[in-house]
Amino acid sequence: MSTPVDTAASTPPETAAPSAGGMTSGAPPWWERWGDRLNPLVVKEVRQGLRTRIFWVCFGLMLLACVVLSLIAYVNTREAQYTRSGRYYFFAFFVCLGLVHFFVIPYNAYRSLAREREDETWVLLVLTGLGPRRILLGKVASYLVQAALYASAVGPFLLFSYFLNGIALPTILAVLSLGAAWLVFCTVVGVCAATLAGGRLTRGFVHFLLLGTLGAAVVYGLVAAFAMVEAGDRLLGDDDFLYAVGVGLALMLTDGWLLFETAASRLALPTEDYTRGPRRALLTQVLLAALGGVAVWWAEGKDHTVAEVFGIMGALHLIAVVLFVATDVDGLARPMRASTRPWSLLRPGAVRGFRLGVLLLAAWAALWVGLEFMSPRVPDRGMAMRMVTVAIPTYGIFYISVAVLLGRMPRSDRLSSPGALRLLVMAVVGLASSLPPLVAVLVGLDADDGLFNLLNPIMGAANFGTYEYSSAGSKMSWELLAFVVGVTVLAAFAADRVLVEREKRVHAS
Amino acid sequence: MSLLQVKGLRRDFGSLRAVDDVSFTLEAGSILGFIGPNGAGKSTTLRILATLDVPTTGEVLLDGHSLVDAPDKARPLIGYMPDRYGTYDDVTVFEFLDFFARAYGLKGTQRRERVESVMEFTGLTPLAQKLTTALSKGMRQRVALGRTLLHDPRLLLLDEPADGLDPRARIELRELLRALADQGKAVIISSHILTELAEICDTCAIIEQGRLLATGKVEDILQQGGGSAVAPELTVRLAAGAEGDAVWARAERLLLEQPRVVHVAREGEALRVRLELEPGTGPAQVDAAAAVLLTALVSAGLPVCSFSARERNLEDAFMTVTKGRVA
Numbered sequence: 060m061s062t063p064v065d066t067a068a069s070t071p072p073e074t075a076a077p078s079a080g081g082m083t084s085g086a087p088p089w090w091e092r093w094g095d096r097l098n099p100l101v102v103k104e105v106r107q108g109l110r111t112r113i114f115w116v117c118f119g120l121m122l123l124a125c126v127v128l129s130l131i132a133y134v135n136t137r138e139a140q141y142t143r144s145g146r147y148y149f150f151a152f153f154v155c156l157g158l159v160h161f162f163v164i165p166y167n168a169y170r171s172l173a174r175e176r177e178d179e180t181w182v183l184l185v186l187t188g189l190g191p192r193r194i195l196l197g198k199v200a201s202y203l204v205q206a207a208l209y210a211s212a213v214g215p216f217l218l219f220s221y222f223l224n225g226i227a228l229p230t231i232l233a234v235l236s237l238g239a240a241w242l243v244f245c246t247v248v249g250v251c252a253a254t255l256a257g258g259r260l261t262r263g264f265v266h267f268l269l270l271g272t273l274g275a276a277v278v279y280g281l282v283a284a285f286a287m288v289e290a291g292d293r294l295l296g297d298d299d300f301l302y303a304v305g306v307g308l309a310l311m312l313t314d315g316w317l318l319f320e321t322a323a324s325r326l327a328l329p330t331e332d333y334t335r336g337p338r339r340a341l342l343t344q345v346l347l348a349a350l351g352g353v354a355v356w357w358a359e360g361k362d363h364t365v366a367e368v369f370g371i372m373g374a375l376h377l378i379a380v381v382l383f384v385a386t387d388v389d390g391l392a393r394p395m396r397a398s399t400r401p402w403s404l405l406r407p408g409a410v411r412g413f414r415l416g417v418l419l420l421a422a423w424a425a426l427w428v429g430l431e432f433m434s435p436r437v438p439d440r441g442m443a444m445r446m447v448t449v450a451i452p453t454y455g456i457f458y459i460s461v462a463v464l465l466g467r468m469p470r471s472d473r474l475s476s477p478g479a480l481r482l483l484v485m486a487v488v489g490l491a492s493s494l495p496p497l498v499a500v501l502v503g504l505d506a507d508d509g510l511f512n513l514l515n516p517i518m519g520a521a522n523f524g525t526y527e528y529s530s531a532g533s534k535m536s537w538e539l540l541a542f543v544v545g546v547t548v549l550a551a552f553a554a555d556r557v558l559v560e561r562e563k564r565v566h567a568s
Numbered sequence: 569m570s571l572l573q574v575k576g577l578r579r580d581f582g583s584l585r586a587v588d589d590v591s592f593t594l595e596a597g598s599i600l601g602f603i604g605p606n607g608a609g610k611s612t613t614l615r616i617l618a619t620l621d622v623p624t625t626g627e628v629l630l631d632g633h634s635l636v637d638a639p640d641k642a643r644p645l646i647g648y649m650p651d652r653y654g655t656y657d658d659v660t661v662f663e664f665l666d667f668f669a670r671a672y673g674l675k676g677t678q679r680r681e682r683v684e685s686v687m688e689f690t691g692l693t694p695l696a697q698k699l700t701t702a703l704s705k706g707m708r709q710r711v712a713l714g715r716t717l718l719h720d721p722r723l724l725l726l727d728e729p730a731d732g733l734d735p736r737a738r739i740e741l742r743e744l745l746r747a748l749a750d751q752g753k754a755v756i757i758s759s760h761i762l763t764e765l766a767e768i769c770d771t772c773a774i775i776e777q778g779r780l781l782a783t784g785k786v787e788d789i790l791q792q793g794g795g796s797a798v799a800p801e802l803t804v805r806l807a808a809g810a811e812g813d814a815v816w817a818r819a820e821r822l823l824l825e826q827p828r829v830v831h832v833a834r835e836g837e838a839l840r841v842r843l844e845l846e847p848g849t850g851p852a853q854v855d856a857a858a859a860v861l862l863t864a865l866v867s868a869g870l871p872v873c874s875f876s877a878r879e880r881n882l883e884d885a886f887m888t889v890t891k892g893r894v895a
Contacts, residue, residue: 092676099670103659110658180654182620183715186643187671329622330639392622394637472582 099189100197101204104171108205117163121209124155125216132223143225146288152220153234153284156213160206160242161277165249168202169269172253173262181326191326192336195319198250199243206242227292234284237304244311245276251322309351313344317380330392334384338405338415341380345419348373349426356430363434363441370427370448377423378455381416385409385459386480389467389558390565410558413463417551420452440526443533446540447524453540453547454516458488460550468557475561492517509535513543569632571596571754572617572723577626579612579778586612587623588778594754596722599745601769602758603886609778610758611651614725617756618648630723647721651728653708654715655700661687662696665714672719682718690714690744706737713744724748724755730764742768766882776890789885800854802841802861805874819870826864828857838874 094102108114132148172195175181184194221231252269255261287294294300320336327333352369359365391399391407399406404415428448431441438444462484466474474483495515496506504511512518525534570593579587587609594600604610615621617628619639628635633642655664665686669679687693690710695703700711709729716724726745730738745768749755759765765772766786773783782789804823806815816834823832823841831842843857858877865872 095670095675095679099667102670103656103663103667106663107656107658178654179650179652180656182650183648183654183668184671186618186620186646186648187668187719188640188643188673189671328620328639330619330636392636394639 098193098197098200100184100194101201104198104201105204108167108201113163113167114205117159118209118212121155121159122212125152125213128152128155129216129219132219136223142223145220145223145225146230146291147225148223149217149220149226149231149234150285150288152213152216153238153288154281156210156217157238157281157284158277159209160238161245161280162273164202164206164209164242165245165273165276166269167205167249168198168246169249169253171202172198172250173266176253177262185326185328191323191331191333192320194326195250195254195323199246199319202246202250203243206246226288229295230287230291233295234287237287237308238280238284240308240311241276241280244315245273247315247319248272248276251318254322254325309347313340313347316340317344321383330394332395332406334387334407334412335405338384338412341384341415341419342405345373345377345423349423352427353430356434361430361434363431363437363444366427366430366434367444367448370424370431371451373427374420374423374448374451374455377420378452378459381420381455382459382481382484383477385413385416385463386477386484387412388477389475389561396566408562409463409467410555410562413459413554413558416459417456420456424449424452439528439531440524440533443524443526443535446533446535446537447520449540450520450523450543453544454514454520457514457543457547457550458484458491458516460547460554462487463554464550464557467554467561488516491515509539513539514546519543570594571631572756573627573629574613574617575627575629577613577616577628578624579609579616579621580624586778587616590626590775590778590780592773592780592783594723594756596754597749597752598770599749599755599757599768601765601772601882602756602775603760603762603765603772603882604758604775605760605890608775610760610775611727612778613775614648614727614756614758617723618646618725619643620648644719645722647716647719647724649712649716649724649726649729651731653705653712655708655711657701658699660697660699661692661703661711664700664711665692665718668715669718674718686714686717689717689747691740704737706733706740709733709737709741710744713741717748722753724753726755726757728759728761729757730759730761738764762882762886772882772885774886774890781890782885786882786885800843800845800857801878802843802858803874803876803878804839804841804861804865804872805837806839807871807873809871815870818868819865822864822868822870823861826861829861 128148128151132144136142136144172181175184181194185191189197217231217235220226221228249269252265252272255265317337317340320340324333324337348369352365352373356362356365356369387407387409389409395406399408399411404411404418428445431437431445431448434441462480465487466480466483474480492515495512496518499508499511500506507518507522509522512522523533523535523540526532527534572594574590574592577587577590578585590609590613592600602610602613612621616623617630617635619635619642622636626636630642630645633645635642659667662683665683666679669683674682684693687696690713692707692710692714695707700708703711713726713729716726724745729745730741733741742764745755745757749770757765757768771783771785772789774781774789804819806819809815816839819839820832820834823829823839828843828845829841830844831840833840841861843854845853845857854877858875862872862875865875
């Protein structure tokens with residue numbers, strides 16, 4: 060019996076099998092050498108995808124719809140000297156492509172990775188040394204290749220619509236470019252959603268959630284495309300539109316990257332530095348957002364409102380992300396322990412995730428409140444907005460700290476898992492938001508009483524941001540805010556100590 | 569130095585201790601059967617050995633590389649086959665192996681030769697262009713084994729490899745594994761089907777409730793366990809002829825009167841006799857007890873045409889050392 064041992068580096072055994080798949084000996088052709096450089100998953104997934112029924116059914120139906128639409132366009136326009144119906148036909152062709160690009164492709168990408176997880180073949184992939192990032196990249200890329208195949212079929216029809224008049228080439232290019240960005244983002248979301256599914260119940264939930272999300276993505280993509288087609292060139296010359304497109308693309312890019320890295324970390328082995336990718340993506344996102352925000356603030360004449368909007372919206376976004384970063388598992392794998400320093404905040408472990416989250420939220424608040432102070436024209440509500448810019452990140456840190464204390468301080472591990480801790484944060488925030496107004500009403504005070512709701516994350520933030528025109532001043536004072544900040548510092552310190560102790564315990568065991 | 573050294577392996581999942589102080593070594597070219605009931609900790613141990621999980625404490629050295637501290641160095645030396653086949657739909661056998669060869673970083677001619685070589689070894693060459701979904705279980709198992717061999721690992725970890733295979737496929741798998749061991753690969757097979765392991769493995773490790781109860785050759789394990797929990801069995805066949813039942817009844821009565829006989833039952837055309845022996849009883853004492861019985865039967869004029877003692881096997885060893893508990 061011939062064996063595979065040592066044949067990798069030497070000649071095949073004498074009894075080697077006849078060539079499989081039309082293989083030839085000698086130097087491989089250029090396309091094969093080029094193919095060797097491709098991500099193996101792209102080769103496999105495209106081969107696999109082109110054999111599936113769903114690909115050919117969608118491809119056939121899309122092509123048929125486009126042909127029918129073209130015939131209708133031909134019949135409607137052959138009599139007329141000049142029509143401006145091109146834009147409607149373009150949109151109709153785009154609908155055919157959009158349904159596939161914004162729904163079928165992301166959903167298939169999701170299913171593909173979900174099946175790897177269900178069948179545990181992803182374990183085999185990880186063991187090959189491909190690494191989770193290359194696995195995910197391969198999945199996304201292979202579905203984008205399939206999307207390109209669909210697009211190549213619809214491409215001539217889209218171009219045909221240009222010759223029907225009524226739509227300019229820049230508009231066509233803009234719609235297609237934004238559509239491509241939306242496709243990439245939706246595909247990344249689909250692939251990332253597949254890494255969420257653990258148990259059967261979660262899988263079912265994620266599945267239906269994704270179906271709903273992709274349905275909404277189709278509607279959003281098509282409505283946006285229709286608006287652009289309708290407005291035509293006017294929109295492309297509008298600064299506000301370009302500004303909105305820039306923000307949208309930046310969000311898609313940075314959030315897409317963050318989601319991608321988070322998904323890769325979920326597929327990583329416990330011995331790997333699984334948090335480096337997502338935490339680096341988060342840091343980059345925060346830095347880019349800060350730089351972009353400062354640039355806009357500067358360009359708009361150091362407008363106080365710009366600092367307010369960036370400060371508040373950014374803090375809310377950051378709290379949502381920090382919720383995941385700060386609730387990592389305790390400790391880190393043995394190979395990494397020796398080289399991990401107190402400032403190695405990108406390394407795995409709840410204590411480093413928590414510290415990174417607290418630092419980011421504090422820095423974010425400091426940056427924007429600083430810019431608000433530096434703004435030359437301060438509106439009447441300026442002081443209140445400065446307080447709320449500080450209050451929102453402070454509440455975020457406070458409630459994450461409280462949940463960490465509740466979940467991880469007891470020696471029992473019942474509530475200490477990352478998932479349980481996130482639920483605990485939500486539960487604590489829910490209670491803290493709903494109970495104080497109720498109690499305030501019961502004791503005969505206003506539901507939004509400032510003192511009663513001092514630690515209420517929603518009502519409290521609203522109170523800090525309230526400017527009372529009657530008294531021409533802020534509803535809350537800096538002293539009260541300082542109290543909330545003080546309590547938060549104590550809670551964060553206590554949570555940090557708890558996490559440090561737990562890490563020591565984990566490493567000692 | 570042993571190829572694989574496992575020292576004091578422990579794995580906790582919360583308050584559950586799935587693997588508890590497991591230590592053993594494995595030489596190159598040997599096959600170790602990792603035996604235990606469901607939930608005993610076999611798969612967890614294999615996952616740790618495959619670098620898919622990290623132990624809470626303990627150390628694993630593969631060819632001198634620590635699986636805990638330097639998993640990246642050890643991983644290329646490991647071929648892991650999980651209990652599920654792990655094949656893809658809509659992919660041919662060649663494409664499947666080619667994909668994994670690419671994933672292992674093999675390029676161009678080297679990759680093609682490697683895939684051809686593995687297909688040849690596993691007998692998959694005639695099926696190269698068949699979709700994996702069209703294959704029988706046995707063939708899919710070969711595809712999975714082929715995938716495991718692509719990067720020429722030194723340690724093979726096979727989790728329940730013969731589960732669900734028909735007898736022919738099992739025998740073929742056994743031959744493949746023996747051939748791999750002859751090439752110097754160390755193989756660990758986890759299973760709870762003892763008969764399949766008994767014929768493949770050089771040594772066994774029996775695990776229950778996460779603890780390694782015994783390791784070594786089957787005979788050694790029986791010795792470790794004291795050898796008394798499973799009574800040796802004898803099979804007696806009589807040429808009863810026309811008198812039939814009367815002869816069988818006489819023989820049964822006579823056997824029951826003998827010392828150490830605790831149970832006699834007629835099974836078809838044979839009597840199954842079970843003896844109870846003291847702890848630590850060796851083969852010589854069993855033979856002596858059997859001789860006493862045979863002499864008694866022949867002296868009583870019973871027409872004995874066959875008299876044999878069943879050799880103790882892996883099942884006996886397993887029953888000797890385990891208590892049927894689950895972690």
